[in-house]
Amino acid sequence: MDNQKKCLYEKFGGDQQVSELIDQFYYKVLFDKLLRDKFLKADMSRVRYQQKRFFSQMMGDKNTQYTGRDLIEVHKNLNITNQQFDKFKIHLKNIAQDMEVPNQDIDELLQQVENHRDLIVFSK
Numbered sequence: 001m002d003n004q005k006k007c008l009y010e011k012f013g014g015d016q017q018v019s020e021l022i023d024q025f026y027y028k029v030l031f032d033k034l035l036r037d038k039f040l041k042a043d044m045s046r047v048r049y050q051q052k053r054f055f056s057q058m059m060g061d062k063n064t065q066y067t068g069r070d071l072i073e074v075h076k077n078l079n080i081t082n083q084q085f086d087k088f089k090i091h092l093k094n095i096a097q098d099m100e101v102p103n104q105d106i107d108e109l110l111q112q113v114e115n116h117r118d119l120i121v122f123s124k
Contacts, residue, residue, distance in 0.1 A: 012105065059112070
């Protein structure tokens with residue numbers, strides 16, 4: 001049961017793997033008609049940087065502190081729908097599967113993302 005002691009960040013493989021996940025993710029998002037409009041005006045290097053920090057912290061990395069803007073502030077004017085949020089999760093899942101992350105770790109990641117839905121989806 002040693003694996004239970006590891007946080008999700010460690011189980012994913014740490015900084016390198018989380019960076020890879022986020023880079024692949026935004027590559028897919030920018031080609032996704034449903035999602036890319038949300039990022040047209042964004043500084044993508046800044047978005048990726050903040051997202052990597054957010055995910056690292058969310059996944060249990062004690063050494064990373066997310067210092068970006070409050071999630072509600074960031075998303076409240078973007079009119080993100082549940083459909084878009086679901087699509088976001090599908091991309092994450094597919095990339096993690098491509099990276100050969102174990103299914104239980106993917107499920108845990110998606111659950112953590114799901115826990116933030118109400119801070120991101122404002123277009124009910």
